[in-house]
Amino acid sequence: MIYFDNAATSWPKPPGVAEAMVHFIDDVGANRGRSAHRLAVESGRIVYGAREAVAELFKASDPLRVVFGHNVTEALNLALRGLLHAGDHVVTSSMEHNSMMRPLRALEEQGVELTVVQCSPEGLLDPAGVEAAVQSMKKLNRDAAHLIQQVGANACTDITGFALLGHGYEMAEKSGVRLRFHVEQLPFVEGAVQYADEWLFPGGTCKNEQAYEHKVHFAPTIPEEMQQLLYTPETSGGLLVALPADRLTRLTGLFADEGRPCWIVGEVTEGEGVEVA
Amino acid sequence: MATVDARGLSCPQPVILTRKAIKAGGFPIEVLVETVTSRENVRRAAEKLGCRVDVEATGNEFKLTVTK
Numbered sequence: 001m002i003y004f005d006n007a008a009t010s011w012p013k014p015p016g017v018a019e020a021m022v023h024f025i026d027d028v029g030a031n032r033g034r035s036a037h038r039l040a041v042e043s044g045r046i047v048y049g050a051r052e053a054v055a056e057l058f059k060a061s062d063p064l065r066v067v068f069g070h071n072v073t074e075a076l077n078l079a080l081r082g083l084l085h086a087g088d089h090v091v092t093s094s095m096e097h098n099s100m101m102r103p104l105r106a107l108e109e110q111g112v113e114l115t116v117v118q119c120s121p122e123g124l125l126d127p128a129g130v131e132a133a134v135q136s137m138k139k140l141n142r143d144a145a146h147l148i149q150q151v152g153a154n155a156c157t158d159i160t161g162f163a164l165l166g167h168g169y170e171m172a173e174k175s176g177v178r179l180r181f182h183v184e185q186l187p188f189v190e191g192a193v194q195y196a197d198e199w200l201f202p203g204g205t206c207k208n209e210q211a212y213e214h215k216v217h218f219a220p221t222i223p224e225e226m227q228q229l230l231y232t233p234e235t236s237g238g239l240l241v242a243l244p245a246d247r248l249t250r251l252t253g254l255f256a257d258e259g260r261p262c263w264i265v266g267e268v269t270e271g272e273g274v275e276v277a
Numbered sequence: 278m279a280t281v282d283a284r285g286l287s288c289p290q291p292v293i294l295t296r297k298a299i300k301a302g303g304f305p306i307e308v309l310v311e312t313v314t315s316r317e318n319v320r321r322a323a324e325k326l327g328c329r330v331d332v333e334a335t336g337n338e339f340k341l342t343v344t345k
Contacts, residue, residue: 094293105287118289121297198296199322203288206314 073099080104086111089137089235091130094119113160113235118191118200132190137236144239144260151243151251154268159237163208165230168240169215169274175242178271181230183222185265188229196229204233215273222276230276242268279303283319284311284338291315292322299326299343306343316341 024046030037032044048063055063069075080103084090090104094116108114117133119125141158148156157171164181172179208231218227243251248264255262266277279298283291291310298306308323310316316339320330323343331342 094290116289118293121293121300123297197325198292199318199325200289200292201318203312203314206288206317 076100077103080107084112087113089113089115091115091117091134091137093117093125093130095123095125115235116202118195126191129191136189139236139238141236141239143258144255144262147254147258147260148239148241148243148251150254151247153241153243156239156241159234159240161204161233162211163205163231163233164237164240165216165274165276166208166212167237169212171240171242172268172272172274173215175268176272178269178273178275179242179266180269180275180277181266182277183219183226183230185263186230187261187263187265192229193226196225196232199225199228201228201232205231208233212274216276217273218276227276240265279306281306281308283315284309286315288315288318291319295319295323295341295343296326299323299328304343304345308341308343310339310341311337313339315339 024043028039028042028046030039030043032040032047034040050068051063051066054060054066060066067075067078069078076099080100084107090107090112092100092104092114096104104112104114115133115137117125117130145156155171155175157167159167162170164186168179168181205228209228212231241251252262252264269275279301281291281294281298283294286294291308295306295308298308308319310319316332319341320332323330323341328343328345331344333340333342
């Protein structure tokens with residue numbers, strides 16, 4: 001392997017860069033904004049010119065909204081930590097530089113939800129995978145919730161960081177019942193099963209398994225890859241709802257009329273915990 | 278002989294880097310990880326690609342040696 005060191009750093013610099021720096025040090029020297037003396041004004045003109053050039057490049061309407069950082073790492077940290085709050089969702093690729101991933105992982109600890117779209121071993125990103133993931137995450141639960149409320153339900157949970165099995169267990173435990181999922185009825189986003197077969201799981205999968213494995217029973221025919229997949233954290237995994245059997249047709253009919261996806265994935269039984277059949 | 282230093286990386290990064298190294302050849306491949314989760318994920322992923330994996334604990338870390 002040959003390391004070209006030409007991404008974060010580049011050399012030689014384009015013509016004019018060295019001259020511009022020498023010009024500043026030899027002929028300008030002052031900080032901008034320090035009174036209105038000639039050199040300070042000249043310094044201000046150079047910085048404002050840079051501001052305008054950056055705004056032009058990005059087609060930004062206001063050059064005053066350009067912020068200069070010391071380097072890309074600092075700028076990314078400023079942007080990510082300034083913009084994101086707990087509950088926000090970020091979609092990124094698995095090929096990002098540390099200057100992107102480390103702040104994102106730190107923010108993930110603080111409640112920012114992170115989806116990392118996997119790239120192939122050749123370093124290629126399948127746009128179909130990104131599109132499917134983004135569309136899935138962008139879907140609000142709000143509309144589904146309204147439809148469910150029209151029919152009425154016994155219990156409902158969203159499916160997020162604890163995965164289907166974790167959130168399913170929490171719902172079962174609070175209601176004093178047992179949930180049985182039928183694996184062949186479970187829907188998966190494009191690529192999910194394939195990535196599971198390749199054993200590409202985030203660290204959160206292991207954490208969920210450790211937390212819930214004693215409450216979950218898998219039929220012996222269920223492959224380990226599928227078990228891990230059901231323990232895998234979701235950024236925005238939709239709503240899991242339990243309702244009386246006699247309202248099922250009405251619910252699925254409502255969802256079909258609205259063109260919204262709805263899958264029957266299992267049933268509630270006596271007992272406790274979660275079963276995957 | 279190739280080394281994948283995946284210490285400090287969250288899964289599935291260690292798996293992805295190991296898979297890259299496996300596809301590139303250059304056995305044996307040494308993979309360094311810090312957590313049990315990473316160790317297990319790398320081991321499973323490598324075995325799925327038909328490799329043999331030996332695991333050694335070195336202090337707080339793990340060294341996996343992947344061979345074809």
